[in-house]
Amino acid sequence: MTTVESGIADRKISRRRLLSMTSFLGLLGASGVVVWSNLLFFKPRVTYGEPSRFRIGSPDAFPLGTRLPLGRQRVTIVRNENGVAAISNTCTHLGCVVATTEIGFACPCHGSRFDPDGTVLGGPAPRPLPWYQLSLSPGGEIEVDTSAEVAPGSYLKV
Amino acid sequence: MSRDQGLLANLRDLPKNVWRSLFRNPLPSSDLGRSQTSFSNFFLHIHPVKTHVHSLRPAYTFGLGVIAFSLFIILTATGILLMFYYVPSVEQAHDRMLDLSGTVAFGVLLRNMHRWAAHGMVAIVLLHMARVFFTGSYKPPRELNWVIGIVLLLLTFFASFTGYLLPWDQLAYWAITVGTSIAAYAPGVGELIRFVLLGDRIVGQEALIRFYVLHVAVLPAIITILVGVHFWRIRKDGGLSRPASADLPEAQSEFPEAVEGKLEGLAARSKIQKKKSFGVLGMVRGPFNKVGNTPDNTVYSWPHLFTAELFCFALTVLIVLIVAMVFNAPLEAPADPTHPPNPSKAPWYFLGLQEMVSYSAFWGGVGIPTLFVLGLLLVPYLDRRNKGVGEWFSRHRLLANTLFVLFLLVNLVLIIIGTFFRGPNWSLVTPW
Numbered sequence: 001m002t003t004v005e006s007g008i009a010d011r012k013i014s015r016r017r018l019l020s021m022t023s024f025l026g027l028l029g030a031s032g033v034v035v036w037s038n039l040l041f042f043k044p045r046v047t048y049g050e051p052s053r054f055r056i057g058s059p060d061a062f063p064l065g066t067r068l069p070l071g072r073q074r075v076t077i078v079r080n081e082n083g084v085a086a087i088s089n090t091c092t093h094l095g096c097v098v099a100t101t102e103i104g105f106a107c108p109c110h111g112s113r114f115d116p117d118g119t120v121l122g123g124p125a126p127r128p129l130p131w132y133q134l135s136l137s138p139g140g141e142i143e144v145d146t147s148a149e150v151a152p153g154s155y156l157k158v
Numbered sequence: 159m160s161r162d163q164g165l166l167a168n169l170r171d172l173p174k175n176v177w178r179s180l181f182r183n184p185l186p187s188s189d190l191g192r193s194q195t196s197f198s199n200f201f202l203h204i205h206p207v208k209t210h211v212h213s214l215r216p217a218y219t220f221g222l223g224v225i226a227f228s229l230f231i232i233l234t235a236t237g238i239l240l241m242f243y244y245v246p247s248v249e250q251a252h253d254r255m256l257d258l259s260g261t262v263a264f265g266v267l268l269r270n271m272h273r274w275a276a277h278g279m280v281a282i283v284l285l286h287m288a289r290v291f292f293t294g295s296y297k298p299p300r301e302l303n304w305v306i307g308i309v310l311l312l313l314t315f316f317a318s319f320t321g322y323l324l325p326w327d328q329l330a331y332w333a334i335t336v337g338t339s340i341a342a343y344a345p346g347v348g349e350l351i352r353f354v355l356l357g358d359r360i361v362g363q364e365a366l367i368r369f370y371v372l373h374v375a376v377l378p379a380i381i382t383i384l385v386g387v388h389f390w391r392i393r394k395d396g397g398l399s400r401p402a403s404a405d406l407p408e409a410q411s412e413f414p415e416a417v418e419g420k421l422e423g424l425a426a427r428s429k430i431q432k433k434k435s436f437g438v439l440g441m442v443r444g445p446f447n448k449v450g451n452t453p454d455n456t457v458y459s460w461p462h463l464f465t466a467e468l469f470c471f472a473l474t475v476l477i478v479l480i481v482a483m484v485f486n487a488p489l490e491a492p493a494d495p496t497h498p499p500n501p502s503k504a505p506w507y508f509l510g511l512q513e514m515v516s517y518s519a520f521w522g523g524v525g526i527p528t529l530f531v532l533g534l535l536l537v538p539y540l541d542r543r544n545k546g547v548g549e550w551f552s553r554h555r556l557l558a559n560t561l562f563v564l565f566l567l568v569n570l571v572l573i574i575i576g577t578f579f580r581g582p583n584w585s586l587v588t589p590w
Contacts, residue, residue: 039354042354042357043350043353043354044357044358044364047357047358047359047364048358048362048363048364049358049359049360049362049363049364050360052359071495071496071497072495072496074360074496090360093339093519094335094336094339094340094515094519094523095335095336095338095339095342095360096332096335096336096498096502097495097496097497097498106583107583108498108499108500108501108502108582108583109332109336109498109500109501109502109584110512110515110516110583110584111516111583111584111585124515124516124517124518124519126519126520
């Protein structure tokens, strides 16, 4: 026993301490990797719901004066003399779908109101309804991209 | 009795021996038996062998902790049964709810029990928190158990919230849309939190499966572990809080139950003291360095504590059963992601939050709730004066109790406004 004890005392770090320190540091690093990889895991790379880019048909389908809410895609297609635009139907307050009214849009959940261009008229909504980017596909169809916002008042000339 | 008696004799004794291996102690008739029953049974040994008489007074705890745990047991049992028929898919979930009433035996009863027990658990856990506060029971050394309790409160909210989505009706869909949008107001990481929680930009199939897994596996597991720690800490912190006076010799007259039939025990104790070394039975008389030095105002947990707990559990089951048979859990039309109902309301315990959110989404939904939770977590570390512990509405704690009453009142008033006084477009209406 004495030889073993003196052997340990001779080293600067005992074997047991080295083992426990490396184990501890290894597990600490591993936990960091686990947390990081779990965050990546839980953030989906592909979503299975409505695609953010979709085509809504040729401009002729939207005559002047059209205000057509698309339920599933949650946008309202507007056509006037300036061109075509897509305004979000999702209230900027808490994500409810706004209803089309005479004044523009109204949210049933917490009473936010917007004018026909999506500007906030009243209620708790902090931001105007976003406008989405439109483009013409090679086939002449209008393509909406809800992942790209444009400044309110930006119309697609058709 | 010889064990070496041949196979035939063993077969003859089989039922008796199986029974004895299961129930090692006969129904106790002595103090030794009462101790051994608590010691040697896995399910009972989380209890102390002896309990202070003050902790057993119904008007001190109202059994709220035991009732909350009873509701959790009911929720686990009914929840597991419901899982056998539920499918977490947007096409099927709502139909499965309807099937419960049409094709599953006791389906409606189980769903009603689960729904009402869930609401009950939220309410009882809140009342339990109020009890602990008003009796000053969060003070040292019980700070950590208060913090665990607050975490359990938040987990109860989250478990209830995730369960809310599963019926996939209009109420579920829009309550979760609103609730997760509140989370999106957290500065910096809000949008990411919502995206990860929902697994998509809006509530849909991904959100349903995520909430389902959280609801049936992740949250119950965490709650179970923390409840275990919560119970264990009660004992490590010296049992339920009680006033210091409850351990004084003069208090003995207040607790006649503790003295009754103890002459035998008292004689035994004096013998133990002479030897200055304590057997297990000496230790269970109380904290063992105090043996013989403090009045023993405790009684055996079997039967005193166990009877009280059994009664609370039975009463909880009975009330949940009756409520479930009289009132049906609501089920609205299937979720329609294009048409929110007007008004869209969150679960009742979040309606105070929703009411605040209608004034300012950030402050109402994130800022003030965060301050509330932080305040609750820090209470035992800010208020450490050990006066007025173990007594309802102690005069020593006038300020703390007044502040807490105000805190509860503000939340209650907001919840009442949100529940009864908000109509279409979240405009003020009168409920009568």
